[in-house]
Amino acid sequence: MLHPVSEPYDKGWLDVGQGHRIRYEQSGRRDGIPALYLHGGPGSGCSPRQRALFNPALYRVVMFDQRGCGLSTPAGETRHNHTDALISDIETLRAHLNIDRWLVFGGSWGATLAALYAARHAGACSGVLMRGLFLAGRADIEWFFHGAAALAPVAHERFLQSLPARWRRRVVEALARTFASGDRQRIETATQAWRDWEHALGTWPAHDTLPAPTGDELAALGNRYRIQSHYLQHRCFTSEAKVLDAIARLRGLPVAFVHGTRDMVCRPQNAWRAHRTLSGSALFWAHDAGHDPYQPASLAAIDAALSAFARDGVFPAASGME
Incomplete structure (x- = not known):
């Protein structure tokens, strides 16, 4: 379920060095269970709707836009922007907010980051919740840009047509070159094509094609995909x-995975492999849900996990499809 969207009671920018400032906010209950939400992408940024994943009567919710994302500055900046820097930023933010331990909840790329952060700073974590896990390897990237074409061939063909023919087997390199080129027309064409391909895979069942982005939305998407292509x-x-x-090194912490059984962006086998890697972890299958966390089955699984953690300090040994 979605909870009421509570307004932040605290927000601001935190200077994390190397020319970067991250935008953060706190919402929910000031003396509630501290919980950090890590957005996906890389490059996506936070949104008010993400607050609604948490019960504001139970949780003190901390969210921040990762380097170059959302309202963080400089927007779209890739210099000094890498995974180790993001992990350091999380710890800097925790110290700034005087939080001893927090539940770390990430979706997609945010789940990847949650695992890497928690393994390095286990003492700062009360638990870890990972939704739609991205394993960040060659297989995941190859699947997204090529393998998934088997499930959405028309949408994939439209996506490839936005790229020069000679680059269509080297999509990641082509996109990185495009977003580093400074060529506005090339960037805008790639931005819309990438957004449409991501949308085609990210919803289940598939939705109609989105209207073309313009103005501020187009600029924000361009920043998002510049960072994503860099990563x-x-x-x-x-x-x-x-x-x-x-993930294997999280033994001893409460850990849960939530994954849609129809996820075409980050395949369900990612959650299964991670769950099998970590004995004692909980796995919640969101039946017939895709990558979108706001589909009913995904919302129900997320709420079940967060409610159990708030009540018991652990996740139940859920399954549904083990």
Whole structure:
């Protein structure tokens, strides 16, 4: 379920060095259970709707836009923007807010970041919740840009047509070159094509084609995909093996995975593999849900996990499809 969207009681920018300032906010109950929400992408940024994933009567919700994302500055900046820097930013923010331990909840790329952060700073975590896990390896990237074409061939063909024919087997490199080119027309064409392909895979069942982005929306999407192409070109500065190793090192912490059984962006096998890697973790399958966290089955699974954690300090041994 979605809870009422509570207005932030605290928000601001935090200077994290190297020319970056991150935008953060706190909402919900001031003396509630501290919980950090990590957005996906990389590059997406936070939105008010994400607050509604948490019961504001129970949780003190902390959200921030990662480097170059959302309202963080400089917008779309890729210099000094990498995974280790984001992990450091999380710890800087925790110290700034005087939080001893918090539940770390991330979706998609945010789930990847949650695992890597928690493995490095386990003492700062009361638990970890990962939705729609992205393993950040070659297989995940190859699936998104090529393998998933088997499920949405028309949408994939439209996406490829936005790229020069000679680059269509090297999509990540082509996109990185495009967003670094400074060529406005190329960037806008790639931005719309990428957004449409992501939308085609991210919803289940598939929705109609979105209207073309313009103005501020187009600029924000361009910043988002500039950062995402930067991260994907460098395989998110990590690897599948490192992410799975990080998850294995979370033993002793309450850990849960939520994953849609129809997720075409981050395949369900990611959650299954991670769950099998970490004995004692909980796995919530969101039946017939895609990658979108706001589909009813995903919302129900997220709410069940967060409600149980608020009540018991652990996640139930959920399954549904084990």
